[in-house]
Amino acid sequence: MMTDHRAALGPDEMLAVDGVTVRLGGREVLHDVRFSIRPGEFVGLIGSNGAGKTTLLRVILGLLAPAAGQVSTGPGGIGYVPQKIALDPDIPLRARDLVGLGLDGNRLGLPLPSRSRRARVDEMLSAVDAAHLAGARVGHLSGGEQQRILIAHALVSRPGLLLLDEPLANLDIASEQEVVALLAGIAREQHISVLISAHDMNPLLPVMDRIVYLAGGRAASGPTDEVVRTDVLSDLYGQHVDVIHVHGRVLVVAGRGDGLGLPAEPAAPLAG
Amino acid sequence: MINTWIVATIVAVVAGAVGFFVVLRGSAFVADALPTGAFAGAAGASLIGVNTLLGLGVFSLLGALGIGWLGRRGRHDVAVALALVAMLGVGALFLSFTVEYGPEIDSLLFGEVLGISVNEIAPVAVLGAVCVLAILVLFRPLILSSVMPELGEARGVRAHWIETCFLVVLALATSMALPVVGALLIFSLMIGPPAAARSVTSRPLIAMGLAMLLAVVTVWVAIAVSYQTNWPIGFFVGTIGAACYAAGRGWTALRSRRLRRSQASALPPATPTASAVA
Amino acid sequence: MSGVLAPVIEPGFFTSAPVHLALLIGGVVAVVSGVVGMFTVMRGQSYAGHALADLSVTGGSGSVLIGISPLWGFAGVSVAAAGIMDLIGVQRPRGRDLATGIVRGAGLGLAALLLYWDTTHTSATGTTITILFGSMFTIDASVIPVVIAFSLAAVIIVIALYRPLLLSSVSSDLAVVRGVRPRAAGTACLIAIALATSLSALTIGAILSTALLVGPAAAALRLTSRPGLVLAWSALIGLAATWLGILLAYDSYYWPPAGHGWPVSFFVVVLILVFYLLAQARPGSGRRPAPAEGQPGCSPDS
Numbered sequence: 001m002m003t004d005h006r007a008a009l010g011p012d013e014m015l016a017v018d019g020v021t022v023r024l025g026g027r028e029v030l031h032d033v034r035f036s037i038r039p040g041e042f043v044g045l046i047g048s049n050g051a052g053k054t055t056l057l058r059v060i061l062g063l064l065a066p067a068a069g070q071v072s073t074g075p076g077g078i079g080y081v082p083q084k085i086a087l088d089p090d091i092p093l094r095a096r097d098l099v100g101l102g103l104d105g106n107r108l109g110l111p112l113p114s115r116s117r118r119a120r121v122d123e124m125l126s127a128v129d130a131a132h133l134a135g136a137r138v139g140h141l142s143g144g145e146q147q148r149i150l151i152a153h154a155l156v157s158r159p160g161l162l163l164l165d166e167p168l169a170n171l172d173i174a175s176e177q178e179v180v181a182l183l184a185g186i187a188r189e190q191h192i193s194v195l196i197s198a199h200d201m202n203p204l205l206p207v208m209d210r211i212v213y214l215a216g217g218r219a220a221s222g223p224t225d226e227v228v229r230t231d232v233l234s235d236l237y238g239q240h241v242d243v244i245h246v247h248g249r250v251l252v253v254a255g256r257g258d259g260l261g262l263p264a265e266p267a268a269p270l271a272g
Numbered sequence: 273m274i275n276t277w278i279v280a281t282i283v284a285v286v287a288g289a290v291g292f293f294v295v296l297r298g299s300a301f302v303a304d305a306l307p308t309g310a311f312a313g314a315a316g317a318s319l320i321g322v323n324t325l326l327g328l329g330v331f332s333l334l335g336a337l338g339i340g341w342l343g344r345r346g347r348h349d350v351a352v353a354l355a356l357v358a359m360l361g362v363g364a365l366f367l368s369f370t371v372e373y374g375p376e377i378d379s380l381l382f383g384e385v386l387g388i389s390v391n392e393i394a395p396v397a398v399l400g401a402v403c404v405l406a407i408l409v410l411f412r413p414l415i416l417s418s419v420m421p422e423l424g425e426a427r428g429v430r431a432h433w434i435e436t437c438f439l440v441v442l443a444l445a446t447s448m449a450l451p452v453v454g455a456l457l458i459f460s461l462m463i464g465p466p467a468a469a470r471s472v473t474s475r476p477l478i479a480m481g482l483a484m485l486l487a488v489v490t491v492w493v494a495i496a497v498s499y500q501t502n503w504p505i506g507f508f509v510g511t512i513g514a515a516c517y518a519a520g521r522g523w524t525a526l527r528s529r530r531l532r533r534s535q536a537s538a539l540p541p542a543t544p545t546a547s548a549v550a
Numbered sequence: 551m552s553g554v555l556a557p558v559i560e561p562g563f564f565t566s567a568p569v570h571l572a573l574l575i576g577g578v579v580a581v582v583s584g585v586v587g588m589f590t591v592m593r594g595q596s597y598a599g600h601a602l603a604d605l606s607v608t609g610g611s612g613s614v615l616i617g618i619s620p621l622w623g624f625a626g627v628s629v630a631a632a633g634i635m636d637l638i639g640v641q642r643p644r645g646r647d648l649a650t651g652i653v654r655g656a657g658l659g660l661a662a663l664l665l666y667w668d669t670t671h672t673s674a675t676g677t678t679i680t681i682l683f684g685s686m687f688t689i690d691a692s693v694i695p696v697v698i699a700f701s702l703a704a705v706i707i708v709i710a711l712y713r714p715l716l717l718s719s720v721s722s723d724l725a726v727v728r729g730v731r732p733r734a735a736g737t738a739c740l741i742a743i744a745l746a747t748s749l750s751a752l753t754i755g756a757i758l759s760t761a762l763l764v765g766p767a768a769a770a771l772r773l774t775s776r777p778g779l780v781l782a783w784s785a786l787i788g789l790a791a792t793w794l795g796i797l798l799a800y801d802s803y804y805w806p807p808a809g810h811g812w813p814v815s816f817f818v819v820v821l822i823l824v825f826y827l828l829a830q831a832r833p834g835s836g837r838r839p840a841p842a843e844g845q846p847g848c849s850p851d852s
Contacts (some may be wrong), residue, residue, distance in 0.1 A: 006793060017731075042814065061723075061726075061727055062726075063723060063726060075615075079727075079728065080720065080723070080724065080727045082723050082724070085720065085721045088719075089591060090591075090770055091586075091590060091716075091719055091720060092592070092774070092775055092776065093716060093720065093775045093779040094774065094776060097716075097776070097777060098720065099719045100726070101713060101716060101720075101728070104713060105713050105714065105716070105724075105725065105728040105730060106713070106714055106717075106725075106728045106729040106730045108707055108710045108711065108712075108713075108714075109709065109710055109713075110712055110778070111712075111713065135775075136775075137775035138720075153724070191579055193796045204761055214846065229844035
């Protein structure tokens, strides 16, 4: 489970994943994954569906025990925005209540009204552009609005590390850009490390400091232009893949010589 | 005594068939609430001198429709709870007008399977046949709407209509079985054996058949032991039902552990996911 | 003032000792059920609440057999049953209800056996009926201390776990990240439900136990989104329904046919239903059409 070996963390590290291997249902899903994140870094965890991104995030959070390896995290705690939560409309929580629970959801007893708590919650809601939603029942909000509340919930306790699981999935392009800009802005202002998983790296290219690329159960990490290269990714996938740059966007596609005599299909990228 | 065996078998067969869907649809509460509430109606019927079976039937039907109606306006489990207490509240009213509790009420609560007379077999058999027939007719739409409602909607199976039909069948099964096994225990037959059957196989018709078989065995054993020890039959039904459920859970756990062990030892590390793409 | 109220409140209401007791105990039970009920409904555990109330019967009969006070039998069996339900229950709502049903079936079977052994009672039915329907006006004053004790315990558990339970109901992952143990919180909540329902089943009957646990809370959830207000409304609606029900039941002695009173259970249940439907009808409660029962559980995994 989650260890807090401060000694294992370098002085300039917020998160260190060291040799993590995970087996699920008899299958090895992740093998010897290692990378680290520095304070304030914005890192993209890229991989196609089923590559193991959620699994890795759950290991980092301590929700899942790895078969081998360990995870060390720095001070400040972790904030987590899960991929999808079915928010039951029956749950009696307003947006500001849910964000408040991010501060003290584990404390016993009834919450005493406190001006500083309320101010913190309001401040967080404004930071994610959801101040107007403060009094609405969370179950009645749209998917995008709920996501912003969840981000506020994760950030309100001022964690050192923020994990987001596929926040950009199912968003249209405009909303994608909004959310990325929002996250990058907050990360910068509050000097928070961000690890955000996605199957498409392109919306994150402008703001990513580094990338962790997952394929075939293994990971390659480093600056984007050092990792997203034909030779590195082909080695990772275990078969030849091409990295194509088109109009500032990156496409990773299965290469030729796949044995079926079919040409590569740029329309069906592995991760784009 | 032979009457007892016949009627109990019919009841068990129906309970197994209907119970298969009770477990599938997660309707344990409804299967529990309808008999309890219907009991109130039977009490009322005996009050005004009407045949108790009729009172049972009417009340369980009203209860089923009430659950459907309330369920459309709010949470489902709240709907069942409120329908149940409403029926019981009315039942309390009826009972307050009686001077004493007749033996009829007694048998309604605990079942009077050992005292079944020959002319009670026919109505039970007829109602039972109707229930089973209804289940068989509605089999495929029921499966679809229970397991994959969106797929069902696409095929023209309207979820609310199926829901209502199922509730009506459940009400029918309840009223027919209640005088035999009693209000408090009919649902044990509808839950335990089908839960066990489902753990053994996922093929619907076979699971349903197995559920019916297990229910019949449960009832037979319960009658036999009850006859020997003179202990109430409900005790054995409840206990054996729980044992069926436990056996089913144990079987599932054992099977998944065996599967995991064989997978872990046999396979090499995961093949690259990229190989899935052409 | 008395001239206006006279038709509503029949003579002797305020001076009758059984009425005082009924108002007191009924009031306490209503408030406790309302508070505990909020989490019961939120977590989709209405069936568990009903089953635990009924299982108290087993406890009551069993305790008489082994000679301990029925009060402890009621609560003890209820809490034990809650533990068993929690242990064998799967986390999915459907699996939980199945486990509840199994425990209830086994428990009622046991109750039948105990009642059979308990030869001091002339009519098994009489006992069951009494426990099922309750007897608000024949409460024994000696139960007051125990009622207060159990009520306090149930309320303290729920209030203490207020925030962890709310968070676990939204998402158990988020709860774990914040340092909550959702499973432990859930078990504690179920035990609180067991305490609340056993004391209400003992004093005012299993029907009212379930009705007061589920109805007012469900109505309150429809009325407001602020969790603190839901608690308050839930307790208030339960209290109003109970006291009004007691009043009407008392009055009904004077209605034709005279000398025969209608049971409190009936009135309270009707009032709760009325309040619930009124809350449902409130415009803008924003209720999406409830999925039919067959559809995958609509309550969050908790």
